[in-house]
Amino acid sequence: MTTASGGAAPPPRRTDARLNRDRLVAVAREVFAASGPGASLNEIARRAGVGPGTLYRHFPNRQALLAAVLTDRVEALCARAGELVAAPSLPADEALARWAAAFLEHARAQQGIGGALLLEGSDYVGVDCHRLIVDAAGDVLGHAQGRGSARADLTAGELVQLLTGVALSTVHSEDSRQADRLLSLTLDGVHAGPRGARGPG
Structure with missing residues (x-):
């Protein structure tokens, strides 16, 4: 033709x-x-x-499908960060809180998939999922820091560590309120901080 x-x-x-x-x-x-x-x-x-x-x-094989699911979830989580930062009427601290909640949901939902890939090995994950997530965390955190609503001495990697800790400690809990409370306490720490630790006002 x-x-x-x-x-x-x-x-x-x-x-x-x-x-x-x-x-x-x-x-x-x-x-x-x-x-x-x-x-x-x-x-x-x-x-x-x-x-x-x-x-x-x-x-x-199973590993290829698991890798595709994991990559799809990570890409959706990262896209969500961009959407929240770009929302013109959404306060920066609320954008950060919503992304943190999305991260928690992501981490709890994919519990076991990442472990299965690590245990059995996989050549099918073609992207650095951790790097993508840290970059997305940096977008929402930097957005909040630039508007003075998050402490300036917190790094994106530290934010991911904090949120991962909440996810891992509540993944087997039958009470969803525990995860919500721990996330709320974590965000209080992100928004608080010593004098001078916040971004420009």
């Missing part, structure tokens, strides 16, 4: 394949969150409305 200019037309885009892949990742997120990283891959394929063969064409 040629174009009007006489050149070769590009091959048709495999939109169906892309949609299948996206649907598999979305379903896998839900199934892994509910049943853990050892959940049935055949069940994921069934819920996505495709056959096992289609799943394995996109993801040759």
